[in-house]
Amino acid sequence: MAAATALLVSAPVLGGADNLQTTQTNIYGTPGGLIDMPTAEVAPEGQLSTTLSAYGAGNNLTTRTTLSFQILPRLSASFRYSGVGGLLPEPGRPTFDTLYDRSFDLSYRLINEGRVRPALTIGLRDLAGTGVYSGEYLVATKSIADRFRLSAGVGWGRLGTYGTFSSTGNRPAVTLGKGGIPSYDRWFRGDMAAFGGLSWQVTQKLSFAAEYSSDGYQREVRANALERKIPWNFGVGYKVSDSLRLNAYSLYGSEFGAGLTLSLNTRKTAVKGGLEGAPLPVAPRAPGSAADLGWTTDQTRQAQAIGSLKGLLDRDGIKLHGLQIEPRSAHIQIRNTRFDMRAQAVGRTARAMSRSLPASVETFTITQMIEGQPTTSVTMSRTDLERLENAPATQILAASRFQDGAVTDNGVTLMPDAYPRFDYSIGPYLRFSVFDPENPLRYSAGIKAKAEYHIAPGWIAAGSVSQKIIGNLGDITLPGPSGLPRVRSNVAFYNQSDEPTIDYLTLAKYGRPAKNFYSRLTVGYLERMYAGASAELLWKPVDSRFALGVEVNYVLPRAYDQQFGTRTRATPTGVIPEWNGHVSAYYDVGYGFHTQLDVGQYLAGDFGATLSVDRVFANGWSVGAYATKTDVSSATFGEGSFDKGIRIVIPFSWGTGSPSLQKSETVLKSLSRDGGARLEVDGRLYDKVKDTHRPQMAKTWGKFWR
Template identity: 65%
Template sequence: MTRKYGSVVIATVIISWPLAALANNLTTTVTNNFGTPGGLVDMPTAEMAPEGQLSTTVAHYDGTTKTTLSFQVTDRLSTSFRYSAIKGLIPEPGRPPFSTFYDRSFDLSFRILDETQYRPAVAIGLQDFIGTGLFGGEYIVATKSIGNKLRVTGGVGWGRLGSEGSFGKTGSRPTGLLGEGGIPTYDRWFRGDVAAFAGASYAVTDRLNFKVEYSSDAYDREVLDGIINHKTPWNFGVDYKISQSARLSAYSLYGDEVGVNLTFAINARKPAVNGGVETAPLPVAVRAPGDHNDLGWTQDNIRQSNVRTAVADGLKTEGMALHAIELDSRSARVMVRNSRFDMRPQAIGRTARVLSRTLPASVETFTITQVVQGIPTSSVTLRRSDLERLENAPASEMLQAVTFSDALALRQPDVLQPDAYPRFGWSIGPFLRFSVFDPDNPVRANGGIQFRGDYRIGTGWVASGSVSVKLFGDLDKVSLPGASGLPRVRSNVALYSQTDDPTIDYLTVAKYSRPAQNLYSRVTVGYLEKMYAGASAEVLWKPVDSRLAFGGEVNYVQPRDFDQLFGTRTRQTSGGTVPEFNGHLSAYYDFGFGFHGQLDAGRYLAGDWGATIALDREFANGWRVGAYATKTDVSSATFGEGSFDKGIRISIPLSWGTGQPTQRRSNTVIRSLSRDGGARLDVNGRLYETIRNTHEPETAKTWGKFWR
């Protein structure tokens, strides 16, 4: 039987065989040679990783290394970003081979059918659908479990996955590499030769797994360039689970190569420390019957002063601060500064407990207003009797009993606490800055020590700054791209990384205000970021109960000197003149189900006009994993490598890893080399992220922390 018809028979039998077995969700923590979820060697399966899993796989065989970041966005949707290094690839006939060819690619897999007792799970996928097309391929695949140990897979593929033993064709398919890459290869999807693939995996133990596959990838390009010797379409592998977060695999490829891959995985939905390790709050103080009629304290100034002191001390014990308080016989209005709890319901709940233990018994209504950057954002009003009644009930019942309001819709205390202003805060710690995908060195970085400080001058007034000292690194060796016709607004990043002397990252004065209900504003002046000084003004419309927000920002900028001290330089660069003004109109929307979108449209630093779209998958514990893409009126050729600006961003709350509440986060953006097209000013304290977590839609997501 020929390879061509043998593959068809194998795939057909596996897909159509009525295998009676208990259905499961076909999740796996195994990744294949391409770093995507699946229990085979090269071929895809209909298996998915557990929802929220973020994995990094490094796979290597002779001359080729693939590093893949995969994220299970939902239980059905998996995405992957891959960075490959291939030695000896020939760019085109007659030219010498690359010493090492670096390639970026994106994958997408969606499970359209779940497994049932008799039906396999079915998934459809795109491999390298945004990139040069080197690994480009599409597939439809089915996977069925037989018992608890055996899983069988069969499917059909196009592109690379249709190059071995093809049995048909669906139109013509371009075969060349796509220049700078970064453009969706939609003109190739599900076109060209079609071939079948199949495979099986068997779990010997809960740690050890064997796999075999019939591959439909003939490795045509690598064979043509003499990189590999493809002897057989059969691949074999073994996988071993080192720990819950690490797996090691070894495999043989096409009868000629032996390779290994190592996978590290964490799950954004699962905390590193279960339950948290912060000190438990004090219980709610329940009033005795009849105490609420005691109004004598209202005529006793000393007693009122003692109450204010007790509230301030109680909040201080919880790591928060009393900003202002106003009392009357039946109600209390408090303004609170929370610099500790990243889960805002936890701050509200602990404030309510403090009030129950310190306020006179006659006070029935609590209004708790959160103050951020010196301005009131949202207010939560609750009844003390509900707090007493529901302390041991589910937090959802307490959520139904509270009311969210715009802070300006309610009367707030007029007199601030004596320590409200001025205030000084500071921190010191290490920093690490990355640059990836430099053709001469895929990863470069600088590291050192960073000092940050802020001075709260008065209501809404914040002076802040940061100074860094580089201790090591090679960002000063990042390649300078060729002339593009655009002013060099970002591509001269190496020139900003040359000095080993202390540098000013930013030094600004900002004014935050509340012009009216649902409106917020910010004006920032000074050294806005490491490359630009100037002024930035912003306004935001965001109702406290709305998932939708709109904003606008305008910036006046002046390029800073490369030593990043107090000087500025001319706007003239080798690529043109840096425009004075840039800015954007923005829309933000919480789609629900953990998805959040943002659209920014306007003028970028280089004077180009366009838009940025971003989508993030967000989890209740604070994890965020997302992607963005920017397209402007700059052509792909002018932009350079990557064709347009895009990237992956990961934001991890430090509380997730330590179990201790903190508002500090680790933010990572994986993008192509710094280019000039689609570049945006990096100013601190933009309004939406500043106030968003205090509003009802976001607070409701983590309301389970109210009683913690």
């Protein structure tokens, strides 16, 4: 191993230092062009890939489903769900036909490739939990003549079980907690072994790989689930398209495997250029026209200007909510029903104002309305708008002023159609549950109807009704008693009804109690499992990346049929508390990272905190994770030790190329547990208002002129 590393470092190998990017994944679903062993290669930043791989057959079939994400240019993370067939249960463990296991990997590129120097990466495989695939490694990779990449490394854990040449001490075998806790006591401890391999990019589509593996597959060999004849693996890959790759493997001289990888880059749009119609150009004023104030006493001209403005906004899916027109200034309030890039809605509104308002109106103020309340007001001069139409968008951003809409709200007259108004939608729904050891995927699908009635400023009655058509979510087995009241673990009972169910039925009041403050009060059937009342207050200045909030909830458990009844708070394992709530801090760290810390009491009465970190891209994609730790012990919580999950938000506009406010959110988490459970009330304030504030709008300001 030492000799191989020295050779890689010292050899005067030619080849461009392209940071060794790759869109290939190995059989574990992590970036790299080898088979079972890791490399120092990385995926392009923002790359999200799903790999399905399998080897063996019958009772010895092993499958791995991996979601990998390149968080930063040097940092990648992978989440894997495996089904390992043919293993023997460990002492004290339940019997099984297939061992289903969750694992989480992290890798970090310590050194980028140079002209002579190889790239060097440190990695943790299956870094928490039961450690079925637990292993750590240091690996170096060097490109050779553009088409070849040579890798060599040293591994611990599983990666140190064949060809061991040294040791760094004893490696504990006892799992920390009930799984899910980082197994830091094992990292880089125990036997060490060397591994390596070579990948060859034959053509743009075809690649080959060969490797020497340091994974002894000891547990599989003992159970006769795999015969390890040789330490060599061989693979061939074929790139069908930028989003689909196929792989085939020969493993250890005894097995054949295959893999399929679906990938996309969250930083790039699926439809280049966008499909929305081009905006109308800014209408420059004729010289001297700004001196004409005759329109101020002419009701017909005023009505024509307002009608023209409303029509131009309707053309773009923007609703004129209210307005105030003075001889030299105009302030309008808008409801954006179309543009997920809020800067684009403001830009199109400013163009419409330039084409419809009298020439004497020099100052434009545009306020975005959210749930009947003003959020951010953007003020700009008409002269700047005319002058900078063909300049970079950053110039009109610098010339614009952002204010709290609560300050500029005085004097605005609401349009006749502002209230009351009714909105509704009907469409399919899909709910699913993963990681049930008895059935890794359960689902429920059907039809959902949603409606909102906007009664008056800030007052909204809303509801959603679902009808299940097919599904098996009601078959989830209840976990054993945990010492906590069943606040989420009885979710199966809420999925057994074949009758129409009320997802939520609420009356909400949104308000602006003071500058920089937002409020919400929601009462009714708050979510599928709870009714009651939820009150929230948020402090969020329009130009700040920081926000603070507080939420207090009074809850009643709903009847299992999810219609109009409630049930007793008493459960077989405890009494559900009446009150819960949190204090929350939000911070936009920069580089697309948003963090949130919630501290308080959860549904089961346990006290603790939830930390969330999301990487949010300018196109609306978001990939993140959260973890909750409360005063509930790992033993009481059950399998997984504490609540955690991965969430992915996909904007519809990314896939269709047309602006849309609709998004799809997927949360991958362990089975529903009672510890760390939080109310799922709709309409929380931070997510409602943050996209309209300056820090977030500035990231997409390039859309102002689109």
